[in-house]
Amino acid sequence: MTPDGHNRTRTRVGALFLAAGAIALAGCGTRTAGAGDAAEPPAPSVTSSVSPSVDYAARAAEAVARHDALFPAIAARCKDAATGATAAASPGATAGGLPADPEAGKYAENHAYKQQARLTPEARCRGDAHAARIRAAMAGGSGGKGAPHTVDEVRALLTGLGYGFDAGGVYGSGAVNVSFVLSVPESGPCVTGRPGPPLTVEAHGVYVEGGCLEPRGGH
Template sequence: MTSRTSPAGAVLLAAGLLALTACGTTVSGSGAAADPSPVLSPGRTPDYAAEAAAAVARHDKLFPEVAQLCEGEESAAPTGSATPGELPTDPAARKYAENHAYKNEATLTPATKCRGDAHAARIKKALGGEDGKGGPKSKEELSGLLTGMGYEPETGSVYASSTGNLSFVLSIPESGPCVTGHLTPPMSVKAHGVYMEGGCNEPRGGH
């Protein structure tokens, strides 16, 4: 038996074939794909070591004198990270240690400790040394001095007590660590790791 197709049917058949062959293609110049759900290629795994090295390089450009002092420390192995440590056996002391674990600081690598100590010494010298003579007398002066040295403290990172005692908390640009200072004689400026709960400011809460 011979099958015959009417002219109208032939037109419809041709249109259907054309639609099938065009499926999945992109219209030139439109920028839109016919497939509404393309398969995304998996993202690349970040190279954290390379990112850390790049941050240190940026730090060294900002503070060449610190970079010179700590040259050669980069190859030193890390000394560890923040851990609660061994808890006391005494129940009361153990409970106290558990409740204050949030105050633990990340352990600094030799390279980071070198940079932190160098920054602390640099800032302490600019503040007038041990006695602080000639140092800042207000929050505004202290903030301006630190900014001029390249630290740009965040809002709330420079403090003045009701009696006028000044203090500050800084995160060293690019490479860390933290530097905390108190200008009340005897002056104290020291470097330390970030806290377990994050950031350079000592956590106020507890459990």
């Protein structure tokens, strides 16, 4: 073979090696998913979820509106009561702080569980109006009947007046030590009483530990 033939042969062989190297480099790092390969999960999408805030003032206003529909006479009586102004303290509620007398301070601390929430002027008017309504019904009886004395009679009278017992009840045994506790439907506050004698009915805020029924305990 002539020198020119050898040169052409080497040139063709070199070109083949260069082409093979280019193919190998092109395939480097490239992977085709086979049947046994697991597909890569998609990138997680970032979404922001903001919980809507609860408008408690609007809910309270809606509850009062439902109350007013149930008891229009009381709604009219308390229409002009101040709302959101200076809160009036419930009976037994404290204005904050402990008495200067150490013994009185210890007593107040031990009976803090009996504290009641303060009532707004509107809630105070509403509660007092319901207390007066119940007091009048108990004093004169209902439907021509005499004043109630037993647990069943008190429960029947209050139910007939439109009061439920979701947050209270009627307590006692027969006509002995009969008392009742209820929350004014829809809006509150609490109304507590005894048919007597003497007949007592009063409105108050919920206890700081929750509910209208006076908690038992302390330390």
